[in-house]
Amino acid sequence: MRRTVYNEDHEAFRRMLREFIAEEVVPVYPEWEAQGHVPRDFYKRLGALGVFGMEVPEEYGGAGETSFKFHAVITEELNRAGVSFGGSSVHAALCLPYLLRYGTEEQKRRWLPPFVTGELMTAIAMTEPGTGSDLAGMTTTARLSADGSHYVLNGAKTFITGGVQADRVLVCARTAPAGPEDRRGGITILVVDTKSPGYAVGRNLEKLGLLTSDTAELSFTDVRVPVEDRLGEEGRAFEYLTHNLPQERLSIALYAYAQSAAAVRFAHAYVQERTIFGKPVAGFQNTKFVLADCQAEVTAMEALVDRALDAHDAGELSAADAATVKLFTTERAATVVDRCLQLHGGYGYMREYPISRLYADTRVTRIYGGTSEVMRTIIAKSMGL
Ligand SMILES: Cc1cc2nc3c(=O)[nH]c(=O)nc-3n(C[C@H](O)[C@H](O)[C@H](O)COP(=O)(O)OP(=O)(O)OC[C@H]3O[C@@H](n4cnc5c(N)ncnc54)[C@H](O)[C@@H]3O)c2cc1C
Structure with missing residues (x-):
């Protein structure tokens, strides 16, 4: 049956991507699998190709598309060739909507241009060693400093896709304890700079599949996160x-x-x-x-x-x-x-x-x-x- 979801722009993007994947990814893919991740510099090439910026507004360096269908084309073409773009799979498909919807103008100006070029890679950290399906049970905490200038982040996350190579991680943390009535309240998203003192990346976890995807354990020991790096309002992450x-x-x-x-x-x-x-x-x-x-x-x-x-x-x-x-x-x-x-x-x-x-x-x-x-x-x- 003829598919009707894609238009000529999607198909042109598909043709360009198919060629790129055949020439630039398929031949080196076994090497990437052996090393357990996609080379960091390759993400800049994907940025130059426009893969990360499709849905980013033009004023921040993107293509300003509003359709998610370009992601669908990327997914189809990668799997058609039996390869992937590794840990970057979460960067544009999962992290971007949070930055676009909940970021302030100042945050968007700061983060989106390097996001599009692949210079600033992102990951999202919800899961913890003790809790995955039951996200409200998370125990990572972020305490606001007395002067209100920063949060102090403590805890650990696991299974974080792209977590080894990420420059910024959207960390979900408790800024208030769970209430007896509402366990889901009190969780906040902080966009944490992975170079911050006290931020540590553990193993690149060995997996059954997705061998080019870096999957990390993260730990936070008194990591200072400026309040300017909180995404959206406090307590509304859920x-x-x-x-x-x-x-x-x-x-x-x-x-x-x-x-x-x-x-x-x-x-x-x-x-x-x-x-x-x-x-x-x-x-x-x-x-x-x-x-x-x-x-x-x-x-x-x-x-x-x-x-x-x-x-x-x-x-x-x-x-x-x-x-x-x-x-x-x-x-x-x-x-x-x-x-x-x-x-x-x-x-x-x-x-x-x-x-x-x-x-x-x-x-x-x-x-x-x-x-x-x-x-x-x-x-x-x-x-x-
Ligand atoms: C390769 C990989 C990449 C990942 N990437 C990320 C990432 O980038 N960021 C991130 O935050 N997380 C990530 N995750 C974590 C992933 O989302 C969790 O593993 C998943 O949500 C399940 O949580 P869990 O592993 O703690 O399993 P558990 O919650 O411990 O589940 C154990 C079992 O209990 C079952 N169960 C749970 N609740 C119920 C219920 N209500 N009724 C019946 N059965 C139930 C589950 O279905 C499962 O069979 C990744 C995981 C993997 C494996």
Whole structure:
């Protein structure tokens, strides 16, 4: 079925990106995987290409687009080639909406121009060693100094994507204790300079997949954060997170869809090349049926993400909508990618085949940005259950 979500600007961007990825990313990707991150200087190249600035207003150096569809194109093209831009995946898709929506004019002037060029990379730190799904249970604290000039930040975060290389991290911290009635109040976002004394980056965590994505443990010991670096109002972070999580979940759903589409593409090519019992693997009826089933799943996912993209651009994607799209696509992707790997036989288990990367990378889409169980909780609540 013909897709109607993209216009000529999106398609021109796609063509440019496809060429760039084929020439500049695919050949060096195994090196990036071996070193566990994307070289920091590469982010400046992405900045020059316009990847980080699509939705940044022109006065701060961006392209001034209002559509999230350019991100969808980036996601589709990266997965089509079986690669990623590493830890920078959160920079423009997840962190930017917070800066745009809650940043003051002065903060935008300070942070957005280097954000666009890739000189100032960002990450977002919500999860703590003791709490992930239950964000209101966070224990990192930020105490306002007696003269009101700065916060003193103490605590630890974990699993922070892009956290090893980030220059600024949007840290969620308690500026007031949780109330007995309202556990969600009292959390504030501080945009912390990673060079501050007392700020420490722990290990680049070793993961099952997403090998080019740096994932960090962070700790804060009496880190002084100027009040000018608080994002939005004190105590309202939970409300801000609730507003922005649908976009994060849509972006994960897009990954799951794009990974599934890529898996079918890789399997489709492989089964025609590989000959066994004197005929191509594609010649077995099982192969045709498996790929037909997978293609049908991908088409259903595509219809859902396309509808969600339009709803998001129109400002209508609710928390329950985003949870639905994330739950459906990520759970289906698990089956699709697994079945496409199976068609590769033993080669599918070898890292040199991109299907193996997709298999490892897609697993986390059911966990981060809120687990499938949390998505079910949100959907059930929206059903009055
Ligand atoms: C590769 C990676 C990158 C990440 N990047 C970031 C990042 O950049 N920034 C950031 O802040 N965080 C990040 N995270 C953290 C991620 O969002 C959390 O891992 C996720 O929200 C789950 O939290 P948890 O790991 O503490 O699991 P837990 O909350 O401990 O969950 C354990 C189990 O309990 C289940 N569970 C939880 N609540 C319920 C419920 N109500 N009903 C039924 N079952 C439930 C869960 O579904 C899960 O199966 C990342 C994680 C990974 C793995």
